Amino acid sequence: MAREFELTRNITVGQYLPTGSFVHRLDPRIKLLACGILILAIAFCNSYGGNLIVLAFSCLLFRLSRIPLRYGLSGVKPAIPFIVILAVLQLLFYGDIASGGRVYLEYGLIVITSDSLRLVIVSALRFIEIIFVSSVLTLSTSTTQLTHGMESLLKPLGYLKFPVHEFSLIMTIALRFVPTFAMEMEKMIKAQASRGAEFGTGSWWQIFRRTKEMLPIIVPLFRVAMERAEDLILAMEARCYTPGGTRSRFRTYQTTFRDGLTLLFILCFSLLLWMYPFPY
Amino acid sequence: MGTVIEVEDLRYTYMENTPLAHQALAGVQLSVEEGECVAIIGHTGSGKSTLIQHFNGLLRPQQGRVRVDGQDLSDPGLDLKGLRRKVGLVFQNPEDQLFEKWVGDDVAFGPLKMGLPLKEVRDRVRWAMEMAGLSFEAMKDRPTYALSGGQKRKVALAGVLALRPKVLVLDEPTAGLDPRSRKELLGRIEGFNRREKMTVIFVSHNMEEVACLADRIFVMAAGQIVAQGTPREIFGNREVLLQHRIGAPETVEILYRIQGLGYPVDVGAYELDSAAAEIVSILRPQGVKSHGPGI
Ligand SMILES: Nc1ncnc2c1ncn2[C@@H]1O[C@H](COP(=O)(O)OP(=O)(O)OP(=O)(O)O)[C@@H](O)[C@H]1O
Ligand SMILES: [Mg+2]
Numbered sequence: 001m002a003r004e005f006e007l008t009r010n011i012t013v014g015q016y017l018p019t020g021s022f023v024h025r026l027d028p029r030i031k032l033l034a035c036g037i038l039i040l041a042i043a044f045c046n047s048y049g050g051n052l053i054v055l056a057f058s059c060l061l062f063r064l065s066r067i068p069l070r071y072g073l074s075g076v077k078p079a080i081p082f083i084v085i086l087a088v089l090q091l092l093f094y095g096d097i098a099s100g101g102r103v104y105l106e107y108g109l110i111v112i113t114s115d116s117l118r119l120v121i122v123s124a125l126r127f128i129e130i131i132f133v134s135s136v137l138t139l140s141t142s143t144t145q146l147t148h149g150m151e152s153l154l155k156p157l158g159y160l161k162f163p164v165h166e167f168s169l170i171m172t173i174a175l176r177f178v179p180t181f182a183m184e185m186e187k188m189i190k191a192q193a194s195r196g197a198e199f200g201t202g203s204w205w206q207i208f209r210r211t212k213e214m215l216p217i218i219v220p221l222f223r224v225a226m227e228r229a230e231d232l233i234l235a236m237e238a239r240c241y242t243p244g245g246t247r248s249r250f251r252t253y254q255t256t257f258r259d260g261l262t263l264l265f266i267l268c269f270s271l272l273l274w275m276y277p278f279p280y
Numbered sequence: 281m282g283t284v285i286e287v288e289d290l291r292y293t294y295m296e297n298t299p300l301a302h303q304a305l306a307g308v309q310l311s312v313e314e315g316e317c318v319a320i321i322g323h324t325g326s327g328k329s330t331l332i333q334h335f336n337g338l339l340r341p342q343q344g345r346v347r348v349d350g351q352d353l354s355d356p357g358l359d360l361k362g363l364r365r366k367v368g369l370v371f372q373n374p375e376d377q378l379f380e381k382w383v384g385d386d387v388a389f390g391p392l393k394m395g396l397p398l399k400e401v402r403d404r405v406r407w408a409m410e411m412a413g414l415s416f417e418a419m420k421d422r423p424t425y426a427l428s429g430g431q432k433r434k435v436a437l438a439g440v441l442a443l444r445p446k447v448l449v450l451d452e453p454t455a456g457l458d459p460r461s462r463k464e465l466l467g468r469i470e471g472f473n474r475r476e477k478m479t480v481i482f483v484s485h486n487m488e489e490v491a492c493l494a495d496r497i498f499v500m501a502a503g504q505i506v507a508q509g510t511p512r513e514i515f516g517n518r519e520v521l522l523q524h525r526i527g528a529p530e531t532v533e534i535l536y537r538i539q540g541l542g543y544p545v546d547v548g549a550y551e552l553d554s555a556a557a558e559i560v561s562i563l564r565p566q567g568v569k570s571h572g573p574g575i
Contacts, residue, residue: 017299068299190338191377194369195439196393198361216389219379223425 015179016142023065023140028149030259034266035137041270042129048118049278051125057269058132065140075135076128083124090120143175148253166243177228184224185217192216283347284447284479285312285335290344291503292330304330306503307344312447317473317480319490321526322500328483329372331500332449335481336367349446365394368445372452372483375432383409383427383435384420390443408442409435411476413468430461441472448472450482454489466493491515491529491550499524516548531555538562 018024023031042054062069093109094116101114138146151168158164189199197216292305304327312318320328333339334346337353337360346353349366371377380386387408391401406416412434424435433453440448453469454462466489473480473493484490490497490511497514499507507520514520515532528536528550535547535555545558 070297071299187371188377190333191371191374193338194336194364194371196361196364196390196443198393216377216379220376224376 015139017067017071017139018142019066019140021064021066021140023061023136026262027253027255027259028141028145029152029253030255030263031137031141032146032149032153034263035133037266037270038133039130041273042126042133045126045273046118046122047278048122050273050276051122051129054129054273055125055132058129058136061133061136065136067136067139071139072132072135075131079127079131083127086127087120087124090123091116094119144172144251147172147175148249148251152253165247173232180228181221181225185221188217188220188224282314283311284314284349285310285481286345286347287311287331287334288345290331290334290341290346292327292334292339292342294330296342304503308500308503308505310498310505310508312479312481314479315473315477316495317470317493318482318496318498319494320481320483320498320500321485321487321490323525324485326500327503328500329451330503332369332451332481332483335447335449336364336369338369365390365443366445367447367449368440368443369449370437370440370451370453372455374436374440375429377436378424378432378439381423381425382420383414383422383424384416386424386435387420387438387442390439394443404442404444405438408438411441411468411472412438413464414438430457433457433465445478447479447481450480452483452485454484454486462489469493487515487527487529487532491531492552499526511550512548515550516546518547534559 042051045051045054058072059069062072091112097116101118103111103113104117105112141149147168150171151164154162154164154167193199197213199213199217287308287310290305290308291303293301293303295301306327308327308331320331322328330339334341334353335348337348337358341354348363351358351363353363378386380389384405387405388401391404396404405420409416409419414431414434419431419435424432427435437453448469450469454465457465469480469482470493472478480493482493494511497507497509497511498505499514499520501524506524507514509517514526515528518536520526521528531552532547532550532555535545535549535558538545538559539547543562545562546554549555549558
């Protein structure tokens with residue numbers, strides 16, 4: 001109730017928790033690569049044992065980056081409905097496909113086997129692990145670092161005439177403005193509520209009414225966005241930004257021995273997950 | 281006359297229970313009487329905007345109590361709509377919030393939401409626009425996007441006035457206005473208080489306007505009220521000014537300087553006229569007799 005208007009706290013995109021840990025100091029390119037590899041390994045890991053190890057490992061990652069685990073859990077919260085729906089569907093309809101193991105229940109089309117049960121549990125675990133791992137990545141890496149890392153990694157695509165730099169610039173700007181607009185929107189909602197506006201009074205199917213209620217926010221927000229964009233253009237041009245020009249960077253990333261070691265470790269860990277025949 | 285707003289030990293933390301938690305209010309005590317004009321001053325980030333958002337229920341107390349016109353804001357069954365009509369809040373830089381195409385429609389938004397009959401809405405819009413200093417006939421059909429910043433601010437003010445609030449809360453109403461519009465707006469705010477008998481609470485960084493408008497001043501620092509009193513009590517007290525690093529109106533600064541040179545002036549005489557009278561009094565021969573060199 002007291003949080004009626006506190007939008008900013010729900011926005012985790014672009015939220016960066018600088019704790020200065022080992023994980024924070026890694027080269028963003030290495031972090032991105034390692035995260036990608038790890039997620040791939042998780043996607044292919046379908047044993048209980050492997051998943052428990054990854055779960056423990058991702059908790060360890062939170063520890064290492066000195067980010068409270070609560071943060072990861074708050075990322076999982078909005079995904080719970082999906083996880084549940086997915087689990088129910090898999091439980092009910094995957095019995096034919098994952099038909100190995102013992103049959104627990106057979107009722108018409110619905111077959112539940114130990115394999116389909118495993119699928120359900122493992123998928124849910126994998127979902128959570130992936131959210132954890134990517135949360136650690138985004139919480140420990142500033143958006144600037146992320147986009148720079150992304151740009152570096154995508155550089156080979158430049159030979160195929162893919163506009164890597166423009167793409168990463170767009171990403172940087174978009175991510176940078178998410179919290180700004182959340183703030184702006186919060187202010188707008190409060191201002192309109194102060195002069196009698198109400199939001200979300202209709203039921204969810206009264207889409208027209210609900211949309212109309214949002215107009216006092218959407219219209220000014222749009223204008224503010226446009227004005228911000230114009231200001232940004234001016235500021236960039238005032239600093240002689242030219243699209244397509246060669247630019248140097250204020251921050252350059254140096255891959256160190258530590259980064260290499262981390263990548264090697266993640267690689268081995270992922271291979272192990274993938275190859276090792278876990279008994280359960 | 282009773283107490284309109286009563287705040288007891290109010291605490292508020294933004295993003296509570298996250299590592300980014302920030303305590304913006306740390307035990308605020310204050311009460312505002314009906315018909316008063318009070319100013320809230322304090323450095324940037326001291327929690328002024330956070331505090332005033334509690335007055336119309338935009339923020340609910342996390343700890344402590346806020347009572348507005350006898351209603352407890354912690355009460356879950358509170359009539360928020362009624363409260364927001366009673367307490368009109370004008371935000372900092374309110375010109376961003378206009379969204380209708382025509383000025384008249386934008387001002388009418390609040391009364392229409394109240395479900396008033398059209399005739400009454402029209403009367404209210406007329407009244408509110410005139411109160412805010414916009415001619416109803418000339419301005420009601422002007423497009424909102426083609427107004428100057430100062431005019432937009434008046435439209436936004438009119439939009440809140442159209443709710444006919446008992447208490448008007450303004451967050452830095454004159455920030456960014458030119459001296460003339462600033463003066464005009466101050467005159468109007470004074471009018472709301474003196475003629476329309478509204479209780480006015482305003483936040484300001486400008487000590488001149490605080491001095492000339494406010495009956496009482498609350499000084500905020502680090503989420504608490506650290507000093508309160510009439511302008512005379514606040515500006516006439518050098519210790520308070522220095523301790524909380526509050527700027528004083530120029531009149532007061534001048535009087536302090538003159539006092540520092542050894543002349544007997546009343547430094548609490550912050551109003552332009554009385555400050556002038558003080559200066560004149562030491563220029564008179566009998567003032568010169570006992571103090572300092574003759575002029
Ligand atoms: N939406 C928010 N989320 C998190 N922290 C906030 C938010 N709004 C304000 N704060 C913090 O709370 C503190 C008090 O803010 P507040 O806006 O009340 O200050 P203020 O006294 O109005 O300052 P100013 O004179 O600059 O308007 C500040 O330190 C600010 O950073
Ligand atoms: Mg403020």
